[in-house]
Amino acid sequence: MRTYLLRKRRKKESSFKYIMSVLHLWLGLLSSVIIFVVCLSGSIYAFKTQIENLIYKDVVYYKSKENSPKIAIDTIVNNFDKQFGGATSITVFKEADKSVLVSSFSKQSNGVSAYYNPNSGELLGTKNKTSIAFFDFILEVHRFLLAGDTGKFINGVAVLIFIFLLFSGFIIWLPKKLNQLKTSLKIKFKAKFYRINYDLHRVLGFYSMLLLFFMSVTGLYVSFHWVKNAVIVGLGGDSIVISDSNIALKKTLSNSFDTMFDDLSREDKTNKKQKSNLQSLLIKTDSIFKYDGTKIIQLADENSKSINIIKMNTGNLLHFYVPDKIEFSINGKIRKQELFTSLPLNNQFKLIAKPLHTGEIMGLPTIIIYFLISLIGCSLPITGFIIWFKKVK
Known part of the structure; x- marks a missing residue:
């Protein structure tokens, strides 16, 4: 068995490429099942909205x-x-x-x-509550592997390994000579099964590498606090970990809460029975954000004493679904306006991290692309295992 997990170094093969190859095999076998499950559940969940629209x-x-x-x-x-x-x-x-x-x-x-x-x-x-439960189940599998925090940790480790596999796979894929590049980019469908399988693993892995890497990183961002913190700080934002070493952020949050509570206190004293007219708030929103877009109204509750209206703007260069937001007090006064394009880069990323991960950021075209890339992600553990299994036989 040692022969199949620690192959001999080839002639003229660099030490770095040899180590990458061995680690690619070990870590690939170790994480293959989890990567398959995560990619498969992600490909199903990508079409959640479209499936629901069809069902209903x-x-x-x-x-x-x-x-x-x-x-x-x-x-x-x-x-x-x-x-x-x-x-x-x-x-x-x-x-x-x-x-x-x-x-x-x-x-x-x-x-x-x-x-x-x-x-x-x-x-x-x-x-239908059955369909809601189904997609909740798919999401639970995708994020937690049906094992709570333990599954979330295992999932995270597997995705980190997958990121390394993408990198090591690229190193292994790199042809020795430039004239071999053309061969490395094509699948020989007329060849025998094992050769086709080998080409599918290498070529599809290469073509999908960047998007799979992006999906993996954004998935870690959505799921893990430390990744989120690292990305936000890397994009120029403050650390989201509040500690004694982060006094500036604590002070900023304290001031913002004081302002909010002062506003709420004044509203409670003067407008206890006054309710805002939602239709008028929609009209105000449309008069400020003068474009056609889907509007989401988030109503006030015991935790949030404000009404938020988010309007999705696609009138940008890439036609991204980006949210502009207006925060209204409970009596209909505008508290705050947030134009997406005027926000700092780290705040912009916070708002679009989830649709960037799911592919909803540009609507159906990117959802289809993400679906296909996720299917390729599912196939890589299978084709990789077959390559190894052939050597074991």
């Missing part, structure tokens, strides 16, 4: 009567409150044929997600 197409999309005006969003929210309890968020899609999505979530339960006709306020239907 009769309620997600509606037939609008010609010249029929849309009713105030407050009416829809009131209907939801009567039928399901307090709403927490409302999504008003930019697409004219899409219904309004109202959701109610809490720490205790997944709540309800219901679709309403924006012309009549009529309830069209709710998300």
